[in-house]
Amino acid sequence: DSQMDIFLLPDLALRRVIKLMENRNRLRLRRTCRSLEFFSTPPDRKYILDVISPLESGMLVSLPPMEKLILHDQVPVAIFLDLMLVHRSLYVLSDTISLSIEECIAVMKIFSEDSRERDIRFSIDSTTFRRYLTDFGMTDTTQAGDRFGEFDLIGLPDGVLASSILQLLASSTFSALTGRTELDLS
Amino acid sequence: PNVKLVTSDNEEFVVDFRIAKMSVTVSRLMEAMNMSETDDASLLSNSIPLPNVTKAVMARVIEWCEKHKNDEPKEEKENDKRGRTTHVVSDWDKEFLKNDEFGRLCQLMGAANYLEIKGLFNDISQTIANMIHGKKSDEIAEMFNIHCDLTEAEKKEIRKKTAWCED
Numbered sequence: 001d002s003q004m005d006i007f008l009l010p011d012l013a014l015r016r017v018i019k020l021m022e023n024r025n026r027l028r029l030r031r032t033c034r035s036l037e038f039f040s041t042p043p044d045r046k047y048i049l050d051v052i053s054p055l056e057s058g059m060l061v062s063l064p065p066m067e068k069l070i071l072h073d074q075v076p077v078a079i080f081l082d083l084m085l086v087h088r089s090l091y092v093l094s095d096t097i098s099l100s101i102e103e104c105i106a107v108m109k110i111f112s113e114d115s116r117e118r119d120i121r122f123s124i125d126s127t128t129f130r131r132y133l134t135d136f137g138m139t140d141t142t143q144a145g146d147r148f149g150e151f152d153l154i155g156l157p158d159g160v161l162a163s164s165i166l167q168l169l170a171s172s173t174f175s176a177l178t179g180r181t182e183l184d185l186s
Numbered sequence: 187p188n189v190k191l192v193t194s195d196n197e198e199f200v201v202d203f204r205i206a207k208m209s210v211t212v213s214r215l216m217e218a219m220n221m222s223e224t225d226d227a228s229l230l231s232n233s234i235p236l237p238n239v240t241k242a243v244m245a246r247v248i249e250w251c252e253k254h255k256n257d258e259p260k261e262e263k264e265n266d267k268r269g270r271t272t273h274v275v276s277d278w279d280k281e282f283l284k285n286d287e288f289g290r291l292c293q294l295m296g297a298a299n300y301l302e303i304k305g306l307f308n309d310i311s312q313t314i315a316n317m318i319h320g321k322k323s324d325e326i327a328e329m330f331n332i333h334c335d336l337t338e339a340e341k342k343e344i345r346k347k348t349a350w351c352e353d
């Protein structure tokens with residue numbers, strides 16, 4: 001039938017057809033064009049997955065987007081970054097994930113390029129981060145308002161450098177990232 | 187008792203009251219016009235205008251309703267293994283719909299939607315879903331003449347998000 005045009009279907013009908021399709025077929029339909037990608041994406045559904053037993057990396061990275069993904073086991077940093085790209089909230093319960101400064105910047109890039117509302121909280125080893133900031137000229141006379149690389153220092157509640165808390169605004173390079181990042185340097 | 191239905195192209199169809207009642211839209215209109223099964227005069231003096239349905243499509247709708255007028259009301263079940271909604275198209279319905287060109291199927295679906303005849307609407311929806319079943323993205327695009335307007339980056343992103351559904 002050369003006249004087949006799926007967009008002849010009323011919107012409600014197209015939604016109904018998509019609802020009746022198996023996930024696999026629905027996702028294949030998504031890939032055909034922008035309108036169908038929009039139609040085939042359930043707008044209201046939020047999934048939470050709690051992964052209690054270890055799961056191989058290949059399976060982890062192929063999970064569909066979750067509202068919340070909870071992992072009870074350690075994952076490699078590369079996988080952690082991949083998961084962060086896909087899932088809105090990511091909890092790793094087993095241990096902390098150690099990031100180098102470059103990886104920390106990669107995390108911030110992921111968040112700055114993401115249009116979803118997201119919240120990031122992480123702790124950074126003080127010596128690592130202090131080294132990073134001093135590389136950009138942080139000194140004993142540093143004051144709120146000074147800029148270090150990607151960060152604007154917006155608060156030193158406990159005093160210069162002796163402070164265990166630095167309030168930083170990362171917005172200079174990553175223009176979309178305007179949230180306040182509070183780093184616990186204790 | 188019979189009910190008169192008038193299509194957009196001014197064709198009058200006289201149908202059994204039970205068939206008219208299979209459409210929620212027609213039922214509501216009859217109620218609004220005080221048309222009752224026990225009041226022949228109200229049925230004779232009124233006709234139901236259906237400006238969104240043509241004669242050709244109406245004939246198909248009535249054919250389907252005639253076959254299903256004695257059916258028990260079906261409850262929709264979300265009962266397959268994955269909690270997905272399922273609808274079984276009977277052999278008669280498959281035969282009824284199989285020779286319709288896709289354009290006519292869409293018109294019939296539009297009418298079922300407007301008239302609120304859930305059984306017919308679900309039959310056609312499932313028939314179209316079955317046409318897509320098992321086909322790959324490029325085969326679906328070819329079948330429906332879909333021009334892909336996704337960028338390579340978007341395709342890559344979707345592929346990444348949907349990799350889990352591939353074999």
